[in-house]
Amino acid sequence: MRNILPLSVFMLVAIILTGCASQRNIDDVAEIEEWNPIGLDSDDGGDTGLVSSALAEGDAGDTLSGVFSDDEFGDPLSRRVVYFEYDSNTLTPEAKRIVEAHANYLISNPDMALVLEGHADERGTREYNLALGESRSKAVAEIFLGLGVNQDAIRIISYGEERPVDLDQNEAAWSLNRRVEILY
Amino acid sequence: MRRIRLCFVFVCLIYLLLPFRVNAVVTIDITGGLGSGMPIAVVPFEWQGKGAPPVDLAKIVTADLTRSGRFDVLPIRDYLSRPSHHSEVQFKDWQLIKAEALIFGRLKPIAGNRIQIEWQLWDVFGEKRIGGYAERIVHEQSQLRKKAHQISDRTIKELIGQGAEFDSSMAYVCVEQIASRGPLYRLLVADSDGFAPQEVVKDSNVIGSPSWSPDRKYIAFVSYSEQKSPKVFVYETATGKVTKVADFKGSAHAPSWSPNSRLIALSLSINMNRDIYLLDPFTKNQKLTRLTRHSAADTSPSWAPNGRSLLFTSDRSGRPQIYRIPVTGGNPVRITFQGRENSRASFDPDAKTIVMVTNQGNGDQIGVFSLSNKQMRILTGGRLDESPTFSPNGSMILYSTKRGGRAFLEIVSTNGRNTYPLKFKQGFSCHSPAWSPLIDVKETN
Numbered sequence: 113m114r115n116i117l118p119l120s121v122f123m124l125v126a127i128i129l130t131g132c133a134s135q136r137n138i139d140d141v142a143e144i145e146e147w148n149p150i151g152l153d154s155d156d157g158g159d160t161g162l163v164s165s166a167l168a169e170g171d172a173g174d175t176l177s178g179v180f181s182d183d184e185f186g187d188p189l190s191r192r193v194v195y196f197e198y199d200s201n202t203l204t205p206e207a208k209r210i211v212e213a214h215a216n217y218l219i220s221n222p223d224m225a226l227v228l229e230g231h232a233d234e235r236g237t238r239e240y241n242l243a244l245g246e247s248r249s250k251a252v253a254e255i256f257l258g259l260g261v262n263q264d265a266i267r268i269i270s271y272g273e274e275r276p277v278d279l280d281q282n283e284a285a286w287s288l289n290r291r292v293e294i295l296y
Numbered sequence: 297m298r299r300i301r302l303c304f305v306f307v308c309l310i311y312l313l314l315p316f317r318v319n320a321v322v323t324i325d326i327t328g329g330l331g332s333g334m335p336i337a338v339v340p341f342e343w344q345g346k347g348a349p350p351v352d353l354a355k356i357v358t359a360d361l362t363r364s365g366r367f368d369v370l371p372i373r374d375y376l377s378r379p380s381h382h383s384e385v386q387f388k389d390w391q392l393i394k395a396e397a398l399i400f401g402r403l404k405p406i407a408g409n410r411i412q413i414e415w416q417l418w419d420v421f422g423e424k425r426i427g428g429y430a431e432r433i434v435h436e437q438s439q440l441r442k443k444a445h446q447i448s449d450r451t452i453k454e455l456i457g458q459g460a461e462f463d464s465s466m467a468y469v470c471v472e473q474i475a476s477r478g479p480l481y482r483l484l485v486a487d488s489d490g491f492a493p494q495e496v497v498k499d500s501n502v503i504g505s506p507s508w509s510p511d512r513k514y515i516a517f518v519s520y521s522e523q524k525s526p527k528v529f530v531y532e533t534a535t536g537k538v539t540k541v542a543d544f545k546g547s548a549h550a551p552s553w554s555p556n557s558r559l560i561a562l563s564l565s566i567n568m569n570r571d572i573y574l575l576d577p578f579t580k581n582q583k584l585t586r587l588t589r590h591s592a593a594d595t596s597p598s599w600a601p602n603g604r605s606l607l608f609t610s611d612r613s614g615r616p617q618i619y620r621i622p623v624t625g626g627n628p629v630r631i632t633f634q635g636r637e638n639s640r641a642s643f644d645p646d647a648k649t650i651v652m653v654t655n656q657g658n659g660d661q662i663g664v665f666s667l668s669n670k671q672m673r674i675l676t677g678g679r680l681d682e683s684p685t686f687s688p689n690g691s692m693i694l695y696s697t698k699r700g701g702r703a704f705l706e707i708v709s710t711n712g713r714n715t716y717p718l719k720f721k722q723g724f725s726c727h728s729p730a731w732s733p734l735i736d737v738k739e740t741n
Contacts, residue, residue: 199611199615199616199637234680234698235655235659235660235680236616236637236639236653236655236660237596237609237616237639237640237653237660237682237683238504238505238682238683238727238728239504239505239549239550239563239595239596239609239639239640240593240595240596240609240611240616240639240640242504242526242547242549242550242595243549243563243570243593243595243611244593246547246565246570246593247570247593250568253568269524269525269547270547271502271520274502274504279701280701281680281698281701
């Protein structure tokens, strides 16, 4: 069973980070001229610089953080990470619910944009995992597009196994690393 | 007298080092029928200068020959004499300990901080000199390791007809976690035994998948330095210049140079579809040719030595497996059917076998697949072994493994007899190795 505590901490950190990053991403979006179906001209969503600078800004109380409720497991919009099975890009019903909530949020907030950052666990080769993370991001992107989200509002990038959230070498860690992060 | 004492200290040192080295070597017996390697004696080279010798050539040669899996270097404590010149050789001493071949030599400091090397390779039972040279001058001490690798190369050529291996280098990526600023990625180039690492590219963004051009002029690699999508960059070895190639929209993975050093095969995602492409990085508009067309993800292209076909990894069957496609395109042929997953394959220099990462239910291990009998030999025992790369003439495979969340590089002899772990700086996690072509074939004598 997944341990709730690390997950909660991770979710909280993810919410703070993505919340902080939102302003920058919105600025970036203005520079995008067309939907790039290659999908990979995303911004610095996974850059190491993001983490440090976002934390330093410390403006956790911006609009997005206000929108999302404190109830991390009740409101799908408060979830920013969807998880996958081993070597799979299939979304679970729960993951779909989360993605659909973000899609609806994006439709009602057309000036928002996000990055779908795909990740894989360390099993399998690095190169294959880059492709796998990408196909997970694509699977999430397709739901957004299917619900009518503007192509300009989403971009995808994969880091494969390069950026694990849990460095342990066991199924609990791997299940947290097989993910797509929805980064506003 | 001084020399004898020095020699004694020297022998003690070697003796002290040996158990460690032997313990570090894990022998995986693949078939149980491989037998032993050729017994050979490598006498510590005599140093005719003051103090300790600048480099222990015999130790480097011993490590090289052992790593190849083709030799059993006899322990120095068994040597009944220690010649440094052919006039001192007593063949009976070596026949008695069943050494089939003998290496010895000496180093002498000469004016101008230069060193004179002399070495010889003898057939012990034929009582015949089969290699070596006299009075070769080395201008810099840093060149001594290279000379040792050339001695190893000459030895394997004369004794087993094997092409040179050791006068080569390796490129790989190391990641260092720095508390204040996150990960730091380095692209490094080191000697074929992991010594003398040189940092060639450094970035806080992800670096991966280095690939040597066969002419050794370039190393292609993947970089996330644009912070948008991964692109392929080329490092020019002579100048250190780094240039972006494949400047297309979309994310580029897994570059691989063609045997003629003219084209780069790579995995490129265009229109949400990842396929294998061929790129001409030297033409002005960088001509791009699409090689595969499939909705599944195709990656890790790798050229056949004759340049007429490529291997790649695709999950078109549901799980990653190895496929082969002609360089002119057409229908890919699936190569691997055994095991749950097989990926990142490459040919040996003779194109008789393919090395790959295989998962047969025990995690990711390095396997060598014979194209003739379709059998897979598993060479490693880890669960997260990957990125295998053949030595220039195929007697060894360099790969990465993981222990305690960190990646390391190891070399396994292709016959499975010896595994050699490489040492890295504390805190470094090193992966994605690429064994270079030979530095200079002509110089190996």
